[in-house]
Amino acid sequence: xxxxxxxxxxxxxxxxxxxxxxxxxxxxxxxxxxxxxxxxxxxxxxxxxxxxxxxxxxxxxxxxxxxxxxxxxxxxxxxxxxxxxxxxxxxxxxxxxxxxxxxxxxxxxxxxxxxxxxxxxxxxxxxxxxxxxxxxxxxxxxxxxxxxxxxxxxxxxxxxxxxxxxxxxxxxxxxxxxxxxxxxxxxxxxxxxxxxxxxxxxxxxxxxxxxxxxxxxxxxxxxxxxxxxxxxxxxxxxxxx
Amino acid sequence: xxxxxxxxxxxxxxxxxxxxxxxxxxxxxxxxxxxxxxxxxxxxxxxxxxxxxxxxxxxxxxxxxxxxxxxxxxxxxxxxxxxxxxxxxxxxxxxxxxxxxxxxxxxxxxxxxxxxxxxxxxxxxxxxxxxxxxxxxxxxxxxxxxxxxxxxxxxxxxxxxxxxxxxxxxxxxxxxxxxxxxxxxxxxxxxxxxxxxxxxxxxxxxxxxxxxxxxxxxxxxxxxxxxxxxxxxxxxxxxxx
Numbered sequence: 001x002x003x004x005x006x007x008x009x010x011x012x013x014x015x016x017x018x019x020x021x022x023x024x025x026x027x028x029x030x031x032x033x034x035x036x037x038x039x040x041x042x043x044x045x046x047x048x049x050x051x052x053x054x055x056x057x058x059x060x061x062x063x064x065x066x067x068x069x070x071x072x073x074x075x076x077x078x079x080x081x082x083x084x085x086x087x088x089x090x091x092x093x094x095x096x097x098x099x100x101x102x103x104x105x106x107x108x109x110x111x112x113x114x115x116x117x118x119x120x121x122x123x124x125x126x127x128x129x130x131x132x133x134x135x136x137x138x139x140x141x142x143x144x145x146x147x148x149x150x151x152x153x154x155x156x157x158x159x160x161x162x163x164x165x166x167x168x169x170x171x172x173x174x175x176x177x178x179x180x181x182x183x184x185x186x187x188x189x190x191x192x193x194x195x196x197x198x199x200x201x202x203x204x205x206x207x208x209x210x211x212x213x214x215x216x217x218x219x220x221x222x223x224x225x226x227x228x229x230x231x232x233x234x235x236x237x238x239x240x241x
Numbered sequence: 242x243x244x245x246x247x248x249x250x251x252x253x254x255x256x257x258x259x260x261x262x263x264x265x266x267x268x269x270x271x272x273x274x275x276x277x278x279x280x281x282x283x284x285x286x287x288x289x290x291x292x293x294x295x296x297x298x299x300x301x302x303x304x305x306x307x308x309x310x311x312x313x314x315x316x317x318x319x320x321x322x323x324x325x326x327x328x329x330x331x332x333x334x335x336x337x338x339x340x341x342x343x344x345x346x347x348x349x350x351x352x353x354x355x356x357x358x359x360x361x362x363x364x365x366x367x368x369x370x371x372x373x374x375x376x377x378x379x380x381x382x383x384x385x386x387x388x389x390x391x392x393x394x395x396x397x398x399x400x401x402x403x404x405x406x407x408x409x410x411x412x413x414x415x416x417x418x419x420x421x422x423x424x425x426x427x428x429x430x431x432x433x434x435x436x437x438x439x440x441x442x443x444x445x446x447x448x449x450x451x452x453x454x455x456x457x458x459x460x461x462x463x464x465x466x467x468x469x470x471x472x473x474x475x476x477x478x479x480x481x482x
Contacts, residue, residue, distance in 0.1 A: 229473035
């Protein structure tokens with residue numbers, strides 16, 4: 001069954017209320033998914049509200065749903081974030097998409113020294129909006145009640161200066177493994193470099209600020225493969241799966 | 242440092258021998274990677290031989306390398322294979338590519354009931370050749386000494402009839418988790434369905450033949466995300482990482 005997103009005006013809906021999908025959500029539901037009157041659907045506001053209901057009117061501009069049941073899905077107590085280096089081709093976007101399916105709690109676009117792609121000026125807003133759109137679609141596909149936030153892009157210095165989150169830098173040149181490295185309590189941020197790898201001086205800046213280093217096996221992984229695989233291992237280790 | 246593939250004629254080379262890259266390997270080394278005389282390179286036959294040497298002649302049609310050292314990298318004692326359902330778009334190819342980077346030992350193209358893509362007649366040879374090419378490039382990118390074999394495509398009945406390998410079917414509708422399900426000794430084959438999921442009667446046929454079912458978390462995963470994530474979990478569980 002497809003999941004649909006409601007906007008904030010419908011986020012407080014309870015059983016018996018009728019809420020509407022509008023704009024692209026209505027178009028997607030009525031014209032792409034072809035929902036019909038009477039059909040059971042699931043809705044979320046992307047902030048934990050999980051609504052089940054039945055379609056009472058289906059028009060490409062407005063789809064109305066009567067809510068039968070509402071539950072609140074709690075946010076994870078311990079967050080796992082992804083600092084994804086901007087990468088060439090669509091490799092960073094594939095990483096962001098898979099990470100969202102796999103349950104990442106937030107995404108930080110990282111302008112690494114070796115990132116071929118640069119988000120500067122207006123490109124930063126455009127790039128972030130594009131990642132937000134990818135995350136939103138992936139969260140819908142994966143039936144997530146929480147849409148991860150895509151933060152503003154950061155430099156390596158900004159990443160190193162961030163507090164309250166322990167960075168785990170994926171680095172093939174260390175002995176510690178993601179599968180066994182000691183993880184401190186609290187929020188974690190997985191740091192994944194661009195196709196050319198993370199520059200040694202960047203790793204120094206990050207570890208100087210308290211980051212851990214860890215590797216995934218002995219293979220050289222594409223940036224689109226490394227982050228999702230590390231998230232899978234962390235999900236298993238943290239008891240999320 | 243880039244990895245290059247040598248053909249069978251050079252697979253027996255030892256220190257002091259000069260071996261040649263020809264065809265597309267020579268073109269890739271000389272014109273794309275732009276290797277130069279004197280440069281250190283690593284070669285493999287994709288069957289465990291791992292050769293280090295230095296370029297003594299670099300031409301787009303023929304690159305010659307003097308071997309300095311040879312080692313044999315052993316194949317894993319316990320194999321993990323991927324039965325990947327044919328899927329629409331490039332989702333199956335992305336799965337095959339990431340699985341190869343993550344160390345899969347063999348790939349079985351699976352014509353599942355709900356596979357939108359069909360490999361019939363000449364298309365089967367063409368599809369298999371394309372997957373072989375993707376696997377080869379991914380093995381090179383990941384610096385693997387063993388290139389996984391891409392087998393001929395199989396039907397669900399053929400998959401169920403296969404012996405000597407325990408199938409682990411990724412199925413979101415079971416309570417057992419990939420992170421904790423009991424794994425029998427011997428070779429494993431991860432079975433990943435197409436975008437529309439595995440049909441219930443296919444799951445019955447496979448479990449009737451001894452397959453296990455296991456899920457990855459609570460999310461609905463794309464076929465390109467599910468296999469690689471499950472391989473990461475299995476790598477951790479089997480002590481490969």
